[in-house]
Structure formats: structure tokens, C-alpha cells
Amino acid sequence: MSNIVDPLVRQIAARIRDEREQRRWTLAQLADASGVSRAMINRIERAESSPTAVVLGKLATAFQIRVSALLTPSEDATGGAPDSGREQVTGVRRMADATEWRDPATGYRRRQITGPRFPADIAEVRLPPGARVPYPAASLAFIREVIWVLDGRLTFHEGDAVHELDAGDSIEVDEPVPHVFANTSDAECRYALIITRVERP
Structure with missing residues (x-):
């Protein structure tokens, strides 16, 4: 090993x-x-x-x-001095330099689009066929989010409600209820996740 x-x-x-x-x-x-x-x-x-x-x-x-x-x-992420150079000045973020994280349990992949100083958190997510990623309500207490499906089909559980979202569909989520992101299809689902923080849950 x-x-x-x-x-x-x-x-x-x-x-x-x-x-x-x-x-x-x-x-x-x-x-x-x-x-x-x-x-x-x-x-x-x-x-x-x-x-x-x-x-x-x-x-x-x-x-x-x-x-x-x-x-x-x-x-x-703590407000340190930015690095000098063209990339910082222009705000250009190259795909090759983006942070991509893979969930070892499901194969879910998350590529960060915005930096830590940007007021909204935007990420690209790739959810493999059969993957299911649950989040408890507590993990959503201080955020609001938009899920925008780019490719494939996403089954999104918002509390007791189930939403079937196809490419081009989006949903705004305002309540801190349990969520499940599921891909019940036989093809990868790709979606954008846009998150902002709020003062109250």
C-alpha cells in the first residue's frame, strides 16, 4: 500500500x-x-x-x-495579502489551477470556481451514476443556495419534497431542511452550486 x-x-x-x-x-x-x-x-x-x-x-x-x-x-481564506501577478490583477482563474476535490465515499467531484474572498461560493459538481449525497438540516442553517443542472439529471430531495431536475433546470433553496443530491440515472450529472451565507438560520 x-x-x-x-x-x-x-x-x-x-x-x-x-x-x-x-x-x-x-x-x-x-x-x-x-x-x-x-x-x-x-x-x-x-x-x-x-x-x-x-x-x-x-x-x-x-x-x-x-x-x-x-x-x-x-x-x-483569512484575508492575507494577495499574491502579485497578472492572474490576481485580472481575476482570471485557469481551469488547470482550480481545486478539485473527490468524495472518497461516492466519487462526487467538486471544482471550486470562486475564490474565498468572493461574496458567493460557486462550485461545479459532478455526481456519478448511482451516487447519493445527503446533508442534514444543521449543515444548511446559515446558507442559501441555488442548484443549476448543467448536464444530466439530478434528483434533489428538499425535506419531504423530491424534485427531478434536468439540464437547464434550477432551484432556489431558502429553508434549512435535510437535502439529498442523488443521481438515479446511468449517466453523470453535472451541476453548479451557488451558495451565500445569511445571518440567521
């Missing part, structure tokens, strides 16, 4: 540890706040385990930050 660790797994590990230490939380305190076990958090912070999409959602909720913040280095 290879001991090589994906650089993004190391980056996520450092980001979660930094967020926890900034708040002076113990592993037990973060476990209580997030609902993720202390043992799992410890493995993630040591880069021994890659968190799933659901776990990332729970940890982001505990920290009251966006999931995308856990996918970016600490210095980029």
Missing part, C-alpha cells in the same frame, strides 16, 4: 486543524459541535483519512464557514 498522501488531503487536514486551534477547541469540543466523532476528526487532521462530503459539511457548519473554505489554504 502506498504511503503517498494526496496534497489536497494534507491541505484539508491543515485547514481543519487551523480552524479548530484558532477557536481553542479540543477535538472533543469540535466533535460535540459537529456531530463527527473525535476519532474521525483526529484521523482527518493527521491526513490519515479523507473526509466525505457529508463530514466536510458538518465540520464547516460547526465552524460557521463555507465548505469551500475547508478546501482552500488558511492564508488564502
